[in-house]
Structures are given as C-alpha cells and as structure tokens.
Amino acid sequence: xxxxxxxxxxxxxxxxxxxWDRAWRxxxxxxxxxxxxxxxxxxxxxxxxxxxKNHGITNVAVVEKGWLGGGNTGRNTTIVRSNYVQPVSTQFxxxxxQLWENLSxxxxxxxxxxxxxxxxxxxxxxxxxxxAKRVNTMLACGIEAELLDREQVMAMVPHLDYSERxxxxxxxxxxxxxxxxxxxxxxxxGFARAADRLGVDILQQTPVTGILREGGAVTxxxxxxxxxxxxxxxxxxxxxxGHVMAMxxxxxxxxxxxxxxxxxxxxxxxxxxxxxxxxAPGAHFYISQSxxxxxxxxxxxxxxxxxxxxxxxxxxxDVAECAMAIMPCLGRVKLLRHWAGIMDMSMDGTHIMSKxxxxxxxMNAGWCYGGxxxxxxxGWHFADLIANDRPDDLTAAxxxxxxxxxxxxxxxxxxxxxxxx
Amino acid sequence: xxxxxxxxxxxxxxSEFSYGGDATVDYPALDASAEEWTAAVYGRxxxxxxxxxxWHHLNGCRAWxxxxxxTLTHEIGTVEFAHPGLRAAMGDGA
Ligand SMILES: Cc1cc2nc3c(=O)[nH]c(=O)nc-3n(C[C@H](O)[C@H](O)[C@H](O)COP(=O)(O)OP(=O)(O)OC[C@H]3O[C@@H](n4cnc5c(N)ncnc54)[C@H](O)[C@@H]3O)c2cc1C
Ligand SMILES: [Zn+2]
Numbered sequence: 001x002x003x004x005x006x007x008x009x010x011x012x013x014x015x016x017x018x019x020w021d022r023a024w025r026x027x028x029x030x031x032x033x034x035x036x037x038x039x040x041x042x043x044x045x046x047x048x049x050x051x052x053k054n055h056g057i058t059n060v061a062v063v064e065k066g067w068l069g070g071g072n073t074g075r076n077t078t079i080v081r082s083n084y085v086q087p088v089s090t091q092f093x094x095x096x097x098q099l100w101e102n103l104s105x106x107x108x109x110x111x112x113x114x115x116x117x118x119x120x121x122x123x124x125x126x127x128x129x130x131x132a133k134r135v136n137t138m139l140a141c142g143i144e145a146e147l148l149d150r151e152q153v154m155a156m157v158p159h160l161d162y163s164e165r166x167x168x169x170x171x172x173x174x175x176x177x178x179x180x181x182x183x184x185x186x187x188x189x190g191f192a193r194a195a196d197r198l199g200v201d202i203l204q205q206t207p208v209t210g211i212l213r214e215g216g217a218v219t220x221x222x223x224x225x226x227x228x229x230x231x232x233x234x235x236x237x238x239x240x241x242g243h244v245m246a247m248x249x250x251x252x253x254x255x256x257x258x259x260x261x262x263x264x265x266x267x268x269x270x271x272x273x274x275x276x277x278x279x280a281p282g283a284h285f286y287i288s289q290s291x292x293x294x295x296x297x298x299x300x301x302x303x304x305x306x307x308x309x310x311x312x313x314x315x316x317x318d319v320a321e322c323a324m325a326i327m328p329c330l331g332r333v334k335l336l337r338h339w340a341g342i343m344d345m346s347m348d349g350t351h352i353m354s355k356x357x358x359x360x361x362x363m364n365a366g367w368c369y370g371g372x373x374x375x376x377x378x379g380w381h382f383a384d385l386i387a388n389d390r391p392d393d394l395t396a397a398x399x400x401x402x403x404x405x406x407x408x409x410x411x412x413x414x415x416x417x418x419x420x421x
Numbered sequence: 422x423x424x425x426x427x428x429x430x431x432x433x434x435x436s437e438f439s440y441g442g443d444a445t446v447d448y449p450a451l452d453a454s455a456e457e458w459t460a461a462v463y464g465r466x467x468x469x470x471x472x473x474x475x476w477h478h479l480n481g482c483r484a485w486x487x488x489x490x491x492t493l494t495h496e497i498g499t500v501e502f503a504h505p506g507l508r509a510a511m512g513d514g515a
Binding site for chain 2: 240241242243246251252253254255256257303304305306307308312313314347403404416417418419
C-alpha cells in the first residue's frame with residue numbers, strides 16, 4: 001500500500017484521484033492469532049499498532065462489532081492535554097501528549113494534532129489555589145504550565161463574559177500551551193492503516209459474543225463470524241466493558257456505563273483559537289472550534305446509567321446555559337447536531353489497565369471523560385502489558401486490584417460515585 | 422425526556438429527580454471482611470438491560486424510590502418507595 005506524501009497528493013490531483021488504494025485490507029478471520037484485541041476504537045487499534053511496532057507481534061487481529069471509530073473515538077470533543085492533579089496521571093497523559101506530537105509522522109497519516117493551547121478558567125480564589133497546585137504538580141513532573149490572571153486571559157480571548165453581571169466572573173486561568181485538539185476519525189483510521197501495514201488483521205462488523213477459557217486461562221473469542229483462537233486477548237471496548245467482561249465470567253467491575261453528549265454548531269468564521277474549559281459547582285463546560293468552523297462543545301454526562309447512544313434534553317439545556325454563561329456571543333448560533341457516546345465511568349475517575357482474574361486476558365477501560373487524549377499512550381502501555389504479561393512502571397498504578405488494596409487514584413476526590421468523576 | 426411515575430406525586434419528568442445508582446447492592450455488616458466491603462463499595466454488575474436503581478424525587482415529594490429501568494431503551498418498569506415503612510404505609514405503587 002502506498003506511502004502518503006506531498007508527491008502522492010500532487011500525483012493524484014493530476015490523475016483525478018483515481019489511483020488511491022484502500023487504506024487497510026478487509027481480510028477473512030484466521031482460525032488463530034497470537035493476540036486478539038476486542039474493540040476497534042482508537043485504543044484497540046493503537047494497541048495493535050504498538051504490539052506490531054514495539055514488540056514485533058504481528059499475528060494480531062482487532063475484532064470490532066461495528067465500523068472503526070463508530071464508538072467514542074468518533075463521538076468525542078477531541079481535547080488533548082496533560083494537566084492532571086495526581087502525579088501518576090499527569091505522567092501518563094504527558095507521555096501521551098509526547099506521542100501525539102509526532103503521531104502524524106509516525107503513522108504516515110495526518111491526525112491533525114493542533115497544539116492550540118487550553119485555558120482552564122477559574123472563578124473563585126479557592127479555585128485559583130486548586131489550579132496553582134495543578135501548575136505546581138505539572139512543573140514538578142517537568143511539564144510546562146502557566147497560571148494567568150484576569151488581564152492575561154482578556155488579552156488572549158477578549159470575547160468572554162468579563163462584565164460585572166457575569167454568572168461566573170473570570171479571575172484567571174491555567175494555560176497549557178502544548179494542549180489542543182486532534183481529528184477524531186483520522187486517529188482511528190491512521191492507527192488502523194499503520195497497523196494493517198505491519199500485518200495486523202482488522203475485522204469489522206464482527207461482534208465478539210463469547211470469551212473462551214480453559215482452566216482459568218483465555219483461549220480465544222467467539223464471534224459472529226466464528227471462533228477465533230488466541231493465546232492472549234485484550235479488551236478495549238469502553239462503555240461496553242461490563243457487558244464484554246461478563247462473557248469471561250467477570251460479573252462485577254468498578255465501572256458504570258454512562259452517556260455523555262457532545263454538540264456542534266453551524267460553521268462560523270474563526271472565533272476561538274484555543275480550547276476553553278471551566279468547571280464550577282453546577283457547571284461544567286469545554287469548547288473549541290473545528291477546522292471546518294463548527295463550535296464543538298460539551299458538558300456533564302446525563303447522570304444515570306445508560307447504554308443508549310442518544311442524549312436527553314435536560315443536559316442540552318444545561319450545556320446551553322454553560323455556553324451562554326461564558327461566551328454570550330454564541331447566543332444566536334444554531335446547533336447543527338448533538339449525539340452521545342457511552343463512557344466507561346470508573347469508581348475513582350481513573351482508568352484501569354490491568355491483568356484480570358483470567359490468565360492472559362487483559363482489560364483497558366474506565367476512561368471516563370478523558371480517554372481520547374490517552375489513545376497513543378493507552379495503546380503503547382497496553383501493548384507492553386500484553387506482550388510482557390506484566391505492567392510497566394507507569395501502568396502498575398492503574399491495576400484492577402487498586403480498589404481492594406486501597407490505592408484509588410481519585411483525581412477530583414469524589415469517592416466511589418462514577419457519575420461525579 | 423424520561424418520565425417516572427412517583428407513587429406519591431404521579432408522572433413527572435426525570436429532571437425533577439436525582440439519580441442514586443444501583444439499588445441491588447447489599448451493604449454487609451460493619452465487621453464483614455474487606456473483600457465483602459470492596460465488592461459492595463466498588464463492584465457493579467452494570468447491566469445492559471433491566472436495572473434496579475435509586476431515584477430521589479428531589480424537586481417533588483423528596484422520597485427515595487426504587488425504579489426498574491432498561492439501560493438500553495430507558496423504558497421504565499416498576500416504581501416503588503425505597504423505604505420499607507413508606508412502602509407498607511402507602512402501598513407498593515400508584
Ligand atoms: C461525547 C464525548 C466527549 C468526549 N470528549 C473527550 C475529550 O474531549 N477528550 C478526551 O480525551 N476524551 C473524551 N471523551 C472520552 C473518549 O472519547 C473515550 O474515552 C475514548 O474514545 C475511548 O476509546 P476507545 O477506543 O476505548 O473507545 P471506542 O471508540 O468506544 O471503542 C470501543 C469499541 O469497542 C467496540 N465493541 C463494543 N462491544 C464489542 C463487542 N462485543 N465486540 C467487538 N467490538 C465491540 C465498539 O463498537 C467500539 O468501536 C469523550 C467521550 C464522549 C462520549
Ligand atoms: Zn414524588
């Protein structure tokens with residue numbers, strides 16, 4: 001399959017775009033693989049890519065029930081950042097940002113990673129202290145971050161509500177300049193194409209219906225296209241984690257499935273050249289502008305367990321109010337679409353990347369609101385876990401048994417209530 | 422909009438309610454083992470389908486309810502008071 005370059009773009013421009021090959025194969029499933037990855041979202045595809053690239057394991061299948069990027073990978077608001085409070089999370093997400101920075105070159109696919117910077121606004125002196133602590137955590141982890149005062153935020157984004165009447169008076173913001181956005185489907189397609197070129201089979205329209213085990217160890221998966229045997233199985237199915245892990249007899253997990261909505265407006269001329277987010281009691285909001293001009297934004301999840309990939313009206317109102325509270329200039333902008341994805345909300349708000357009680361069955365889940373930014377690092381470290389059958393230094397903290405050991409990683413200090421993380 | 426029929430107030434939009442999570446969790450005795458407590462505090466079956474869950478009629482009569490709801494279709498099944506005393510006093514449902 002051809003290498004993408006400026007020359008291939010020019011050549012195809014002159015040939016009427018007739019010479020492009022398909023980006024990845026559509027193979028028949030083999031009877032057996034070394035590793036089967038369940039779930040063809042960004043995480044599953046990235047895992048397959050790094051298994052092949054970093055560990056030389058190429059006899060791998062990614063088994064996806066629908067189409068690539070039809071899950072949360074293609075439904076999210078694409079914010080990438082590494083400004084966390086817990087050092088172990090900050091370090092994990094920083095590794096991800098570093099991988100993002102070279103991802104288009106590495107994959108030979110433009111994932112449109114745009115480091116336009118992210119502002120996290122704060123509205124009270126107490127919230128300023130929290131953000132100052134966050135800046136310090138980041139600096140201690142060797143990641144650049146800045147605390148801006150009100151005037152500096154005004155200079156960067158003059159059209160927020162700085163008036164006397166503002167519902168959320170803007171006192172300042174934390175700025176991570178290396179944060180930004182990426183193109184969601186391009187991430188799925190880029191990893192898929194790069195994995196395929198290294199020999200990975202990508203099996204779409206192939207739901208996994210059972211997980212085969214013998215004597216406490218995994219031996220393969222049952223699918224709608226027949227049995228596929230495998231020495232190792234990695235599960236990366238986001239909101240469907242409970243459903244799929246139950247197929248392996250793991251009935252209870254520290255995860256609930258909740259739906260999160262996202263919104264996009266009609267396309268506008270350039271209005272916002274960075275990502276903005278804020279959270280205050282009763283309000284949660286984040287917004288950026290896509291390259292096509294649409295304002296892409298979201299807020300809180302719908303607050304009740306759900307596997308329905310459609311949103312409900314109270315949150316539409318809630319998010320619209322959050323938007324108006326901070327950017328009143330959006331008042332007359334028309335909404336183009338809104339949709340929902342099913343998120344794997346964990347009990348402490350942090351992901352689980354771990355071995356499981358079933359030997360050689362591995363799980364990658366619990367990403368809550370934040371798994372898109374994690375995609376490259378998730379794939380990198382999950383591949384390492386699967387290849388070596390042990391967590392690496394950065395992954396050990398994210399094990400499934402941290403809950404029983406008392407080592408939860410609770411970024412917001414919310415306790416075991418998934419909807420609040 | 423999901424509509425829940427509160428046994429006390431009648432049919433109301435779900436925005437009047439606050440969600441309280443899985444109602445099938447049994448909390449063990451205070452001196453139960455750490456394993457039992459871990460399972461109760463952190464372990465969820467998280468079903469795709471019928472789910473028994475708590476809803477608090479916060480902006481209504483303020484009663485806690487146990488609602489059966491399908492997590493895939495959002496269809497509401499039975500609704501009853503969570504408190505056994507209230508259930509006995511008021512009857513099982515509207
Ligand atoms: C509205 C919304 C906004 C978000 N915004 C952000 C953001 O701004 N920044 C950020 O970092 N994160 C964000 N997230 C979170 C992020 O999108 C997810 O954490 C991330 O995409 C999860 O990646 P994944 O590859 O595991 O999931 P998915 O892309 O959901 O992939 C899982 C795949 O598993 C497949 N699957 C399920 N069951 C089976 C089965 N039985 N057999 C085979 N395949 C199966 C599904 O079809 C799906 O394709 C957002 C999420 C949502 C819903
Ligand atoms: Zn009521």
